[in-house]
Amino acid sequence: MSQVIDLLRELVAIPSVNPSGGEPDDALYGEARMVAHLEAFLGRHKIDCKRQKACDGRENLIAVVEGRSAQPIILESHTDTVAVEGMEIEPFDPRVEGGKLYGRGACDDKGSLAAMVMALVNVAASGTPAQTCVLAATCDEEYRFSGVNALVERPEDVGLSVEQLRTGMACAGEPTGLDVVVAHKGAYRWCLRTRGCAAHSSDPTQGENAIYTMSRLVGLLEEYAESLGARPKPVRGAG
Template sequence: MNPQEKEYRQMPYGEERVADFVYGWLAGQGLKPQRQRVLAGRENVFAMAEGADRSRTLLLAGHLDTVDVTGMTVEPFEPKIAEGRIYGRGACDDKGPLAALMAAFRDRVRKGGLPWNLVLLATCGEEYDMAGASFFAEHFPGEITAAVFAEPTDLEVIVAHKGVLRLTMRTRGRSVHSSVPERGENAIYTMARAVTRVEQ
C-alpha cells in the first residue's frame, strides 16, 4: 500500500516487496531490469529493449502501490478467486494490469524485430504523489514517444487521464496616486485574469 505520510517500513506499507518480485521476475526472464531508488525503501523497476528506430520509444507503464485497505469488505491480503474474478487489494489497480504488461513486454521482446524502443515501467507512489513517475521522467535518458498505462477502465480504451498540476502564481502591481490610476497596475486584477485562464 502507498504509505502516503506513514513510515514506509510500517507494515503493510511501501512497495519494497512487490518491487523485489517484479525485478526478480524480469531478471528470471532475461530482461535485464533496472531499479531507480526514488525514496528510502521505495523504487521504480524498469526494463528496456532497443528497437530499430532508437529515437522513438513506447512506454508500458503500471504501478507497484495500492490505496489503503480502509472500507474493504474482503480480506485484502489473502487473494480469493470467485466466479471468475480475483479479489484482494490491488487485484485490478494495479497488480493484474501490471502482470499483463510484464507478460506482454516479455513476449514482444522475445518475438524480436521491435520497430521502436520498448520500455516496461513499474512505479512507486502512483496513488499519492506520483513520486516514481516524476523521478522516471526526470532521469530517463530520452523521450517517450507514446505510452500505454494499464489502469482499470473496464477494458475501455481511453486517450486521456486525470492528472495533478500544482503551481504557485505571483503577480506584481505598481502603486500610483489615486488621481492617476491608469498609470498603475493592479496585481489583484492581473491575478484574477490569470486564475480565469487556468480555469479555462
C-alpha cells in the same frame, strides 16, 4: 492468459500499500517487495531491469527490451495500492470467483501490471522488436506521484533520454472498464485563506467576518466545478 493470472496472484499477495506520507515499513507499506519480486521475475526471463530512486525508500523498476528503433513504446503501471481498511475480504489472499480475481490492487493497478509484464516477456521471447519496449513499474502513484515524476524528470537514471520520452508512445494501465481513455484530469491543491477584521460585538457592522467571505468563495468554487463538468470531453483520436 493463465501466466498473467498466476503473476497477478503473486502480485496481489504482496502487500504494497502506499504509506501516504508515513514511513514505508516492512509489514504492509511501500513498494520494495514488489520491486524485488518483479526484478527477479523479469531476470528469470533474461530481461534487464534498472531500479530508479524516486524518494526515500521508494523505487521504480524500469525494464527495457531494445528494438530496431530507439523510439520507445512505454507501458506504465504502478506498484503501490490504496489502503486496506474497511475491506470485507482478505486483501492479500487472491481469490478467483466468477471469472474475476479479488484482492487489494487486483484491479488498480496490479491487473494491468501483470498483463504488461507478460506482454514484455512475450515481446522479448519473439526476437528484437521493431521499437524499443519499456515497462515502467512506478511507485507512489496513489499519493505524490514521486515515481512517475522521477521517470520523466530523470530518464537518464535508467538509460532513457528526454528525447525518447518525447517521441515515444506511452500507455498507462488503469481501471477504465477496458475503454481507451485519452486524457486524465489533473489535481491542483490550494490553501485558501480569508482575512477578517475584529469589531466590538455592540456593532459588528464595523468589522468584517472572514467566514462570510470564505463561504462566498466556496460557493464560487462549487459553481466552477459544475462548469468544468459541462465542458466537452476529450475525444479519442483527437490528439
